[in-house]
Amino acid sequence: MLSITFYSQFSEVLTNRILQQLNSIKTLKRFQVEKLIKAEWESFMSTSDDTFSGDTLKIRLPHKALETGIYDFTKYDFNNEFTIGLVDASNGNYRVKTIPYKKIMNILLERTGMGETGESYIVGEDYRMRTQSRFFKDSTPHSIVVKTVGVTNALNDKLGKGLYKDYRNIDVYGVYGPIQVENLKLVILSEIDKDEVEAPLENLKERLFILMFLVIVIAILISLFLTRIITSPILNMKNSLKEMAGGNYNEINEFTKNSNEIKEMFEALDDLKKSLQGAVNFSKEIGSMNLNSQYTPKSKKDVLGKSLLKMRDKLLEFRNNEHISRIKNKRQLVEGLENERQRLSRELHDGLGPLLTSLKFYIDNHVDDKELRLEMGKIIDNTISEIRIMSNALAPSIMDDFGVGAALTNFTKDIKKAFGVSIIFEDLLKPVNSKITKNQETHIFRITQELVNNTLKHAKAKNIRITLSEFDDFISLFYFDDGEGFKEDHVILGSGIINIKERVEICNGKIQIQSKPRNTTFDIELPIDNENN
Amino acid sequence: MKTIKLVIADDHELFRNGLNELLKRHDDIEVIQCVSDGEELIKFIKSNPETDIVLLDISMPNMDGFGALNKLKSINTNVKPIIISMHDEGNYIAKCAKMGAYSYLLKNTDQEELVKVVRIVSGGKKYFSPNISEKMIDYMSDNTVSKDILSKKETEVLTLISKGNTTKEIAAQLYVSSRTIETHRANILKKLNVKNTAELIIKAVNMKLI
Numbered sequence: 001m002l003s004i005t006f007y008s009q010f011s012e013v014l015t016n017r018i019l020q021q022l023n024s025i026k027t028l029k030r031f032q033v034e035k036l037i038k039a040e041w042e043s044f045m046s047t048s049d050d051t052f053s054g055d056t057l058k059i060r061l062p063h064k065a066l067e068t069g070i071y072d073f074t075k076y077d078f079n080n081e082f083t084i085g086l087v088d089a090s091n092g093n094y095r096v097k098t099i100p101y102k103k104i105m106n107i108l109l110e111r112t113g114m115g116e117t118g119e120s121y122i123v124g125e126d127y128r129m130r131t132q133s134r135f136f137k138d139s140t141p142h143s144i145v146v147k148t149v150g151v152t153n154a155l156n157d158k159l160g161k162g163l164y165k166d167y168r169n170i171d172v173y174g175v176y177g178p179i180q181v182e183n184l185k186l187v188i189l190s191e192i193d194k195d196e197v198e199a200p201l202e203n204l205k206e207r208l209f210i211l212m213f214l215v216i217v218i219a220i221l222i223s224l225f226l227t228r229i230i231t232s233p234i235l236n237m238k239n240s241l242k243e244m245a246g247g248n249y250n251e252i253n254e255f256t257k258n259s260n261e262i263k264e265m266f267e268a269l270d271d272l273k274k275s276l277q278g279a280v281n282f283s284k285e286i287g288s289m290n291l292n293s294q295y296t297p298k299s300k301k302d303v304l305g306k307s308l309l310k311m312r313d314k315l316l317e318f319r320n321n322e323h324i325s326r327i328k329n330k331r332q333l334v335e336g337l338e339n340e341r342q343r344l345s346r347e348l349h350d351g352l353g354p355l356l357t358s359l360k361f362y363i364d365n366h367v368d369d370k371e372l373r374l375e376m377g378k379i380i381d382n383t384i385s386e387i388r389i390m391s392n393a394l395a396p397s398i399m400d401d402f403g404v405g406a407a408l409t410n411f412t413k414d415i416k417k418a419f420g421v422s423i424i425f426e427d428l429l430k431p432v433n434s435k436i437t438k439n440q441e442t443h444i445f446r447i448t449q450e451l452v453n454n455t456l457k458h459a460k461a462k463n464i465r466i467t468l469s470e471f472d473d474f475i476s477l478f479y480f481d482d483g484e485g486f487k488e489d490h491v492i493l494g495s496g497i498i499n500i501k502e503r504v505e506i507c508n509g510k511i512q513i514q515s516k517p518r519n520t521t522f523d524i525e526l527p528i529d530n531e532n533n
Numbered sequence: 534m535k536t537i538k539l540v541i542a543d544d545h546e547l548f549r550n551g552l553n554e555l556l557k558r559h560d561d562i563e564v565i566q567c568v569s570d571g572e573e574l575i576k577f578i579k580s581n582p583e584t585d586i587v588l589l590d591i592s593m594p595n596m597d598g599f600g601a602l603n604k605l606k607s608i609n610t611n612v613k614p615i616i617i618s619m620h621d622e623g624n625y626i627a628k629c630a631k632m633g634a635y636s637y638l639l640k641n642t643d644q645e646e647l648v649k650v651v652r653i654v655s656g657g658k659k660y661f662s663p664n665i666s667e668k669m670i671d672y673m674s675d676n677t678v679s680k681d682i683l684s685k686k687e688t689e690v691l692t693l694i695s696k697g698n699t700t701k702e703i704a705a706q707l708y709v710s711s712r713t714i715e716t717h718r719a720n721i722l723k724k725l726n727v728k729n730t731a732e733l734i735i736k737a738v739n740m741k742l743i
Contacts, residue, residue, distance in 0.1 A: 346592075349592075350544075350619065351545075353640060354545040354640060355548070357551070357619075357641050358545070358547040358548045360551075360641060361548075361551030361552055361644070364555055364643075384619075384641045397592070397620065398624060401599075401624070401625065402625075406624045424708075426708075428686055465708035467709045467713070474716075476709065476710055476712065476713045478709045478713060521710075523710040525710075
């Protein structure tokens with residue numbers, strides 16, 4: 001575009017220059033010709049002795065009287081050679097002189113600054129060339145008809161310049177104008193071939209085209225190169241982003257990074273990928289209910305991260321609530337069970353027991369046969385002691401009145417008596433101001449009962465050691481037996497360990513079980529001052 | 534002949550009646566009242582302070598046997614309580630004896646024994662049968678409240694520490710958890726006002742604790 005504008009401007013300037021130069025040449029030539037004619041005329045008029053006859057002048061003048069003046073005698077010349085005739089008809093003399101053709105031609109042949117094709121020539125009113133053409137040197141100028149725009153205009157007394165076709169039918173830049181001497185009807189033209197004028201323009205044009213072509217080729221090459229270094233990474237990035245949009249954050253290839261900007265873009269993409277992967281991993285963790293996993297939001301505007309964190313917190317809350325309500329349910333269940341047992345135990349102990357003693361009194365009062373009376377009394381005593389055992393097994397009333405320490409002491413004593421194992425219970429609860437709660441006592445008693453029962457049933461132990469200690473912030477129940485031991489994951493559901501764990505959980509306590517042959521320990525800790533218990 | 538004035542306090546009517554029937558057959562014993570709980574008993578005793586003996590059950594609504602025993606001490610009366618209970622554990626027996634019971638009977642005691650005890654107690658003497666005494670003594674021997682600075686367990690722990698045992702070893706020997714031993718150790722340090730084991734040993738030796 002630029003080159004075209006530049007070219008057209010340049011061509012315009014060049015054309016103007018050429019026309020200006022042609023104009024000055026033409027004007028110069030015209031003045032020279034006019035000057036020459038005038039000078040000839042004046043010298044002719046000043047000398048009165050020279051006379052010429054038509055014969056000496058190789059012209060055949062018309063036989064009519066000519067007035068004094070300057071004439072174009074070409075058509076009267078024998079050879080139709082350009083002849084300007086000077087006629088003096090004054091004083092009765094009739095003198096004729098011609099201006100030599102050579103003198104005019106000398107002026108016109110001076111072609112400095114006209115290049116290879118520039119020429120100046122004179123055309124008569126008959127449209128025939130008067131002076132020799134540069135191009136048709138062999139033919140007589142009179143035989144060449146020049147009916148061009150320039151000639152026509154000039155014959156109409158117009159000065160002008162322009163691009164038009166000359167007598168050879170070739171485009172020329174020409175300047176034209178009439179020669180104004182007396183009544184001579186001649187025009188002078190200076191012309192130069194358009195081709196020559198425009199040769200440098202053509203050259204320039206060609207060069208411009210070559211340059212343009214080169215520029216285009218280079219541009220294409222550069223764009224190809226740029227495509228390689230910019231587009232292809234961007235395309236790759238597009239593909240990566242597509243992959244990511246599709247939810248795949250893992251299989252994103254590494255690319256060669258060519259420029260800093262691209263590199264930074266890739267680093268940004270990499271960061272994005274990492275942060276998304278982080279978020280994905282985090283949500284995976286959450287998905288698998290691993291709610292203790294941590295995630296730091298990438299920035300203040302990390303909406304995804306924040307909502308994930310929110311989700312985690314909600315889930316944690318839900319889980320905690322669920323845990324709490326589950327524990328609560330369990331606790332209620334167990335408490336209901338314990339209450340029922342206690343009621344039944346009391347019923348047996350305090351209801352049935354006294355009835356049986358009453359029966360014994362009745363027998364004492366009404367059976368006179370002493371032997372029968374003793375017999376019946378014995379049966380009743382056995383029944384009562386049986387009921388006492390049942391009642392204690394259900395819920396020892398001693399626990400209500402004297403606490404779990406007394407209850408366990410009693411319980412272990414009974415076990416020792418009944419099974420003959422060495423069982424030692426050590427009660428290290430605080431004798432005064434003990435902070436153990438009724439519920440904790442019940443759970444500890446049940447847990448110990450369960451543990452002892454398990455040992456007796458499965459472990460074939462010889463020694464059982466139980467220590468119940470109270471400290472300022474926790475209660476410790478430590479159980480040991482030297483039985484066969486067990487593998488925790490192989491324990492049958494019925495063996496009570498699940499019950500034990502549940503009871504520990506209800507008390508918000510901790511339990512540690514270690515078992516190997518001849519050394520099985522249960523280490524249970526219940527917190528003190530927990531309002532939930 | 535002066536009869537023994539006796540009150541029966543038990544929440545079971547059948548039992549009260551049976552006992553009443555049984556005691557009626559002995560001329561020297563007069564059942565002057567039957568009440569069903571501690572509150573009624575205290576009310577009756579307040580208006581009848583001349584009562585000799587009360588046969589008192591432990592498990593009763595409103596006010597139980599322990600409460601009644603406590604209350605009776607604060608009333609100006611010569612009434613001598615005999616506990617008659619289903620509970621045969623040493624704890625109950627010891628507690629009642631401590632609270633001023635003159636005797637402790639199980640509900641299935643033979644009537645001969647019952648009458649014998651009533652007669653002994655009416656004379657102002659305390660009486661516990663060998664069977665009952667044994668249970669009480671068993672319990673008491675297990676539960677001697679030490680006046681020492683350190684508890685029995687703490688002394689054991691201290692001894693083992695002084696012998697260079699680790700917490701784990703001590704725990705294994707005493708059948709307790711490591712944490713328990715650590716807590717015991719911390720408590721011992723606190724009680725003896727020392728900061729570390731070295732100081733502890735020196736102070737313990739000085740105090741002749743080990």
